[in-house]
Amino acid sequence: MSDEPITRFTSAGGVRVYRMPLQVFPSLRAYAHLVIAGDYVALIDVGSGQGPSNDQLRANFTALSAEWGERVSWSDLDRIIITHAHIDHHGGLNMVRQLTSAPIAIHELDRRVLIHYEERLAMSRFKLSVFLRHAGLSEEHRNRLLAMYGHSKDGFQSLPVEDLLKDGDQLDQIFRVIHVPGHCPGQVCLQLDDLLLTADHVLPGVAVFLSPEALTASTGVDHYLQSLRKVAALTGVRLALGGHGRPVHDLGAAIKRIEATQEQRIARIYEACNEPHSIAELTALLYPEISNYDELLALQKVGAYIEYLDQRGMLAIDNLGEVAASEEGVPRYRAA
Numbered sequence: 456m457s458d459e460p461i462t463r464f465t466s467a468g469g470v471r472v473y474r475m476p477l478q479v480f481p482s483l484r485a486y487a488h489l490v491i492a493g494d495y496v497a498l499i500d501v502g503s504g505q506g507p508s509n510d511q512l513r514a515n516f517t518a519l520s521a522e523w524g525e526r527v528s529w530s531d532l533d534r535i536i537i538t539h540a541h542i543d544h545h546g547g548l549n550m551v552r553q554l555t556s557a558p559i560a561i562h563e564l565d566r567r568v569l570i571h572y573e574e575r576l577a578m579s580r581f582k583l584s585v586f587l588r589h590a591g592l593s594e595e596h597r598n599r600l601l602a603m604y605g606h607s608k609d610g611f612q613s614l615p616v617e618d619l620l621k622d623g624d625q626l627d628q629i630f631r632v633i634h635v636p637g638h639c640p641g642q643v644c645l646q647l648d649d650l651l652l653t654a655d656h657v658l659p660g661v662a663v664f665l666s667p668e669a670l671t672a673s674t675g676v677d678h679y680l681q682s683l684r685k686v687a688a689l690t691g692v693r694l695a696l697g698g699h700g701r702p703v704h705d706l707g708a709a710i711k712r713i714e715a716t717q718e719q720r721i722a723r724i725y726e727a728c729n730e731p732h733s734i735a736e737l738t739a740l741l742y743p744e745i746s747n748y749d750e751l752l753a754l755q756k757v758g759a760y761i762e763y764l765d766q767r768g769m770l771a772i773d774n775l776g777e778v779a780a781s782e783e784g785v786p787r788y789r790a791a
């Protein structure tokens with residue numbers, strides 16, 4: 456088990472939610488949640504399947520019996536829900552599938568990642584390569600980052616998904632499904648009485664990852680901001696539990712802080728475009744210290760904010776002639 460203990464929360468209706476810590480990457484802690492309502496048992500997310508994550512997930516299950524007096528075993532599971540198809544949330548499924556035949560549910564827009572994983576990975580790498588070329592990275596630099604991208608996501612094998620989630624669904628008469636595209640196309644929050652499992656949509660103190668919609672439809676800054684407002688409008692949420700970071704006792708205030716941070720980021724990129732810059736130049740300017748995988752994430756983030764500003768007519772292409780003349784052209788954006 457990891458050094459952090461399991462935490463228990465109880466909903467207004469008496470449903471028990473166990474928050475189970477998992478070290479999903481060397482520098483990233485995530486949470487899977489086990490929900491027990493009478494005889495019904497659901498597992499929400501399964502960790503990365505990498506490093507100690509699988510061992511910790513099994514150890515957490517053992518600890519629920521030994522330390523919390525819950526008589527649950529893997530064969531008691533009625534349901535597995537994947538909140539979104541990012542590897543730190545679904546990577547453990549190959550192991551979990553060996554332990555239980557409980558049906559897997561995921562939002563309809565993220566299903567393809569689980570059932571056609573190898574194809575999605577190849578297509579994502581292809582689109583990312585095109586994005587990085589237009590961002591202005593050299594071939595050598597692109598190849599270095601793309602090799603890292605593949606390495607972090609290899610190892611998962613496609614598997615069947617039994618059930619699809621849609622916005623407004625009442626899953627198993629326990630969870631209300633709220634579709635919140637932005638961080639991921641099929642990102643969902645799950646409302647359970649007065650608890651909200653926010654997955655990676657609302658993360659206090661953790662910078663949510665956003666990438667341009669040009670890479671994946673139903674992601675991007677605009678979708679994310681709209682989905683924040685959707686969650687802010689929910690009523691009766693006493694406590695929000697995310698996929699990373701600490702529990703949130705005031706969801707409204709947390710969303711306001713996230714919105715303010717997003718506005719600052721948009722303004723910062725816009726200001727940086729007082730001088731014309733490519734996405735690679737902007738990334739180097741705004742994140743001079745980063746390298747490796749963090750650099751790849753930063754390039755996509757900057758791309759997402761540039762896309763948001765560009766969609767609103769706030770940017771112009773400084774070297775339009777060059778870009779229009781050749782597929783190799785690298786657009787340099789300036790504030791319009």
Ligand SMILES: [Zn+2]
Nearest residue numbers: 539541638655
């Ligand atoms: Zn995620």
Ligand SMILES: [Zn+2]
Nearest residue numbers: 541543655698
């Ligand atoms: Zn995550």
